[in-house]
Amino acid sequence: MVSWKMEKRVFADARMMLMMCGIGVMVMAMGKLPLISAQWECGNVWGVYMQCDRYVRREGPTVQPSPGCCNALESSNVTCLCPYFAQHEDTYSIDKVIYVLNYCGTPLASGTKCGNYTAP
Numbered sequence: 001m002v003s004w005k006m007e008k009r010v011f012a013d014a015r016m017m018l019m020m021c022g023i024g025v026m027v028m029a030m031g032k033l034p035l036i037s038a039q040w041e042c043g044n045v046w047g048v049y050m051q052c053d054r055y056v057r058r059e060g061p062t063v064q065p066s067p068g069c070c071n072a073l074e075s076s077n078v079t080c081l082c083p084y085f086a087q088h089e090d091t092y093s094i095d096k097v098i099y100v101l102n103y104c105g106t107p108l109a110s111g112t113k114c115g116n117y118t119a120p
């Protein structure tokens, strides 16, 4: 019979392995996605990528972002994120980024540069 203590350790090990696996997959995915190569210090980068990507992509009409996207932006440093969108201007539309930021009530601070755009 397996003692309770040992069972707990087995569970902890399994959890650790799952976690490492998850991190590995995430790191691999990050290399492939333009925005996600952005720095972690920008805040909830992953959330912004998952929630906001489709609202700031160049193709397609400009649509109102979801509350989830706004939440992700609120927990991020948009000043810090902006240059990464600008770097990938072939994928992302800065006009849409600005629109989304304003819509979410998280506009860039006055004078902040985002690609060729400077916040008024």
Ligand SMILES: *[C@@H]1O[C@H](CO)[C@@H](O)[C@H](O)[C@H]1NC(C)=O
Pocket (backbone or CB within 6 Å): 077, 078, 079, 080
């Ligand atoms: C946000 O990012 C900018 C640019 O990287 C940095 O100067 C600023 O200190 C950051 N703000 C916060 C609150 O972390």
Ligand SMILES: *[C@@H]1O[C@H](CO)[C@@H](O)[C@H](O)[C@H]1NC(C)=O
Pocket (backbone or CB within 6 Å): 115, 116
């Ligand atoms: C923004 O500036 C870059 C060079 O800094 C230029 O190649 C690009 O065409 C400009 N984009 C727009 C929309 O003006």
